Amino acid sequence: MTLGAVDIASYLPVLLLMTMAILFAIGNLAGSQLIGPRRTGAVKEGTYESGMNPVGNARKRFNIRFYLIAMVFLVFDIEIIFLYPWAVTFPNLDHQYADGAVWLGRILFFMLTTIVAYIYGYRKGVFKFD
Amino acid sequence: MIEKLSTLWPEITLLIAATLSMILGVSPSLAIRRLCAPIAAAALVIAGLLAYGDDPRAATVPNLALPHLAQYGKVITAAIGLLLLLLCVGLPDRDYEAKLARGGVFDALRNTRGEFYAFFLFSLTGLMLCAGADDLIWLFLALELVSLPTYIMVAISTSRNRSMEAAVKYFFLGALGAATFLYGFALIYGATGTTYLPKIAEIFQAQYAAGGLSGIAVAGLVLSVIGVCFKIAAVPMHFYTADVYQGAHASVTAFLAFVPKTAGFFALMLLLATVGWASGEATTSGLPQPLHTILWIIAVLTMTAGNVLAVLQNSVKRIFAYSSIAHSGYMLVGLIAGPVVGDGSLQSSGLAAVLFYLVAYGVTNVGVFAVLASLEKRKAGAAAETTDEVDSISDFRGLCSTSPLLGWTLVISCVGLLGLPPLLGFFSKMPLLTSGIRAGEYGLVVVLVINSAIAAYYYLRIASTALLESPDLASSSTVRPVGIPTRPIAGLAAAACVVALSLYTITDFARFGAKYDLPHKQVIPAPSAPSAKEAPAKSPSAPSAPAAQPQANVPGATTTN
Amino acid sequence: MNSLSHMLPMLTSLDLSSTLAQGPLPAAMSTITLYHYLFTSAALFCIGLIGFLTRRNLIIMFLCTEMMFQAAGIALIAFSRFHLNHTGETFVIFILTVAAAEAALALALVVLLFRRKESLDASVWTELKG
Numbered sequence: 001m002t003l004g005a006v007d008i009a010s011y012l013p014v015l016l017l018m019t020m021a022i023l024f025a026i027g028n029l030a031g032s033q034l035i036g037p038r039r040t041g042a043v044k045e046g047t048y049e050s051g052m053n054p055v056g057n058a059r060k061r062f063n064i065r066f067y068l069i070a071m072v073f074l075v076f077d078i079e080i081i082f083l084y085p086w087a088v089t090f091p092n093l094d095h096q097y098a099d100g101a102v103w104l105g106r107i108l109f110f111m112l113t114t115i116v117a118y119i120y121g122y123r124k125g126v127f128k129f130d
Numbered sequence: 131m132i133e134k135l136s137t138l139w140p141e142i143t144l145l146i147a148a149t150l151s152m153i154l155g156v157s158p159s160l161a162i163r164r165l166c167a168p169i170a171a172a173a174l175v176i177a178g179l180l181a182y183g184d185d186p187r188a189a190t191v192p193n194l195a196l197p198h199l200a201q202y203g204k205v206i207t208a209a210i211g212l213l214l215l216l217l218c219v220g221l222p223d224r225d226y227e228a229k230l231a232r233g234g235v236f237d238a239l240r241n242t243r244g245e246f247y248a249f250f251l252f253s254l255t256g257l258m259l260c261a262g263a264d265d266l267i268w269l270f271l272a273l274e275l276v277s278l279p280t281y282i283m284v285a286i287s288t289s290r291n292r293s294m295e296a297a298v299k300y301f302f303l304g305a306l307g308a309a310t311f312l313y314g315f316a317l318i319y320g321a322t323g324t325t326y327l328p329k330i331a332e333i334f335q336a337q338y339a340a341g342g343l344s345g346i347a348v349a350g351l352v353l354s355v356i357g358v359c360f361k362i363a364a365v366p367m368h369f370y371t372a373d374v375y376q377g378a379h380a381s382v383t384a385f386l387a388f389v390p391k392t393a394g395f396f397a398l399m400l401l402l403a404t405v406g407w408a409s410g411e412a413t414t415s416g417l418p419q420p421l422h423t424i425l426w427i428i429a430v431l432t433m434t435a436g437n438v439l440a441v442l443q444n445s446v447k448r449i450f451a452y453s454s455i456a457h458s459g460y461m462l463v464g465l466i467a468g469p470v471v472g473d474g475s476l477q478s479s480g481l482a483a484v485l486f487y488l489v490a491y492g493v494t495n496v497g498v499f500a501v502l503a504s505l506e507k508r509k510a511g512a513a514a515e516t517t518d519e520v521d522s523i524s525d526f527r528g529l530c531s532t533s534p535l536l537g538w539t540l541v542i543s544c545v546g547l548l549g550l551p552p553l554l555g556f557f558s559k560m561p562l563l564t565s566g567i568r569a570g571e572y573g574l575v576v577v578l579v580i581n582s583a584i585a586a587y588y589y590l591r592i593a594s595t596a597l598l599e600s601p602d603l604a605s606s607s608t609v610r611p612v613g614i615p616t617r618p619i620a621g622l623a624a625a626a627c628v629v630a631l632s633l634y635t636i637t638d639f640a641r642f643g644a645k646y647d648l649p650h651k652q653v654i655p656a657p658s659a660p661s662a663k664e665a666p667a668k669s670p671s672a673p674s675a676p677a678a679q680p681q682a683n684v685p686g687a688t689t690t691n
Numbered sequence: 692m693n694s695l696s697h698m699l700p701m702l703t704s705l706d707l708s709s710t711l712a713q714g715p716l717p718a719a720m721s722t723i724t725l726y727h728y729l730f731t732s733a734a735l736f737c738i739g740l741i742g743f744l745t746r747r748n749l750i751i752m753f754l755c756t757e758m759m760f761q762a763a764g765i766a767l768i769a770f771s772r773f774h775l776n777h778t779g780e781t782f783v784i785f786i787l788t789v790a791a792a793e794a795a796l797a798l799a800l801v802v803l804l805f806r807r808k809e810s811l812d813a814s815v816w817t818e819l820k821g
């Protein structure tokens with residue numbers, strides 16, 4: 001149950017690095033507090049938006065279309081999970097058996113189901129942005 | 131794997147039809163959108179014929195303890211699916227199509243017709259897959275495929291807030307149930323190192339031989355059973371039932387009362403078949419002690435809670451929801467009693483009794499909900515006519531005189547659910563009782579009989595309201611049929627089945643479906659040692675149940691008369 | 692990887708304290724047993740269950756059920772490593788898929804509900820009672 005076999009001493013560099021990082025941060029904050037100039041203004045107090053002027057409230061509601069886009073993304077996202085194991089297994093098939101076509105057929109059928117979902121989404125108007 | 135695909139033609143048919151109706155359903159042309167229901171019906175017929183016509187030897191799942199369950203399950207799914215389809219036609223998009231007819235613009239996003247039929251078929255596909263499952267992964271996916279579409283069907287069945295609320299309740303408790311049996315499956319995999327059910331059975335038998343199941347295996351089985359209890363609406367997971375059944379449209383409620391429940395019982399059978407009903411540590415019936423105890427408690431609580439709560443209700447849909455819980459409890463008795471090795475007669479095999487009961491309950495249930503779906507209540511006083519579903523018992527006053535067909539369908543279905551002798555309910559409940567007695571479960575049988583007596587109160591209350599009381603003309607709201615002809619037809623067909631099936635019972639088919647082979651060459655108690663040698667050879671009549679043998683050739687109905 | 696004969700006794704009697712490191716693993720991991728993983732997964736499952744029963748926000752409740760799903764996933768992966776086969780890992784891929792489908796469904800339902808009542812509190816919905 002214990003993790004006793006691990007050599008704690010080997011983690012010393014990590015500890016050293018963490019200490020240095022914390023000290024560096026504290027030192028910088030303290031330094032700017034002590035010697036930095038203090039000027040304030042409306043622009044400086046505002047939210048940093050990569051140069052854009054911030055508009056409205058952070059709790060803005062998003063258009064429901066983003067939900068549909070998220071769902072379409074989810075379909076492809078999940079499809080990839082199945083493609084990886086297949087792709088890893090495919091080259092390792094035994095060449096003596098003619099399984100290759102069957103394996104290819106399976107994944108093509110699987111992709112076909114995604115295409116059907118895509119057609120459905122298209123007909124449903126998921127990809128229309130207006 | 132390719133060989134396995136050849137046993138899946140019914141499911142593939144349904145899947146193709148589902149995708150077709152999903153895509154056709156978003157078409158702007160009404161004629162094309164109308165194709166959805168005929169496509170679904172055709173697919174169900176084809177799937178049923180494919181499943182029925184399958185050579186049993188080819189369709190058999192090899193090595194599985196219940197080799198014929200797949201074929202039986204697929205056929206009854208297709209048959210009752212057709213009845214349910216008849217009931218559901220006209221439900222999706224009725225309001226929306228009416229709006230279009232008044233000159234609205236078609237918007238594919240607002241249209242739910244295609245989805246409804248697609249999800250209907252997906253769910254039935256899941257049920258078929260569930261019957262043929264031979265792997266835990268498969269079983270998990272099949273159970274989810276049954277459930278996920280039903281959540282949406284509940285949500286889109288009406289546009290009322292109630293349906294939304296019902297769908298959310300159903301979904302969240304469903305996810306809880308799914309997570310529970312999933313964890314159970316994970317533990318079963320941990321205990322055995324495989325998800326292939328026959329292999330699991332083999333390893334469990336080896337564990338018996340070595341002195342009992344491992345703790346992890348028992349924990350896994352118990353968690354799985356509790357999780358699946360959600361699907362069959364049994365006690366620890368029954369809270370959603372009344373709310374969901376009331377919130378959904380009556381046609382969808384009929385669907386909910388049959389499809390997930392049947393899937394749950396198939397899953398329970400497959401799971402329990404891995405440990406077997408003839409374990410070395412035999413209690414009265416052969417399930418291992420902890421499982422037997424838990425199922426026993428669940429069965430008793432489910433029967434009692436269902437019936438007692440149903441008595442307290444005034445809403446008809448809630449009454450049938452609670453009675454659905456109670457019926458699950460009855461069926462658990464058959465599940466605890468277990469099968470007889472080989473084909474087993476209906477009278478002594480609990481599994482055959484459960485399989486038959488599922489059909490009987492499904493059919494009768496369609497009858498009840500078809501009546502509910504065919505009627506609507508109109509408030510006369512309001513300026514714009516508002517319609518509501520019939521829900522209170524008083525809405526059925528004198529239904530037999532106002533609309534005799536619906537009234538008599540309701541009466542026949544109620545009496546059928548109650549289980550009075552000339553109707554189907556009796557012939558399906560008898561085998562449960564006899565199988566319980568055969569297995570020595572006298573306590574359960576007594577509870578079952580007492581509960582049937584309690585159930586008589588509310589079933590007869592509904593039936594007598596429709597049959598004996600006079601219609602309430604003074605009321606502010608009037609009850610009248612909805613103008614959808616398929617719903618009364620579904621009801622009539624169901625009522626006809628209730629009567630016809632009790633004359634010509636399908637008990638032989640149920641017996642066929644419940645064929646139970648001992649999982650692998652397992653350790654058998656000394657007295658029946660000869661049968662252990664024959665079991666691997668799959669002899670059609672294993673001689674371990676000599677008492678049941680004379681009855682085996684006689685259809686169940688005639689012996690009980 | 693070990694031979695089959697090594698595996699077989701483990702299948703029949705599951706020894707929880709035996710180490711997971713049956714293959715080549717770093718020495719530091721050699722003391723983490725199956726027990727640790729099972730404890731983690733059981734804890735996750737229980738946290739999810741308790742959260743589900745006590746919280747009333749629909750999104751949090753949904754996250755709790757997802758947590759229970761992932762608890763099963765952790766158990767499956769650990770068992771998969773323990774039994775030295777890939778069945779458990781395959782199972783997990785399917786669980787991820789189902790979880791994604793459930794997420795899509797749950798979000799759709801939650802959006803529907805929010806549109807009707809402008810609240811995600813489960814106790815706002817009390818129309819069905821009896």
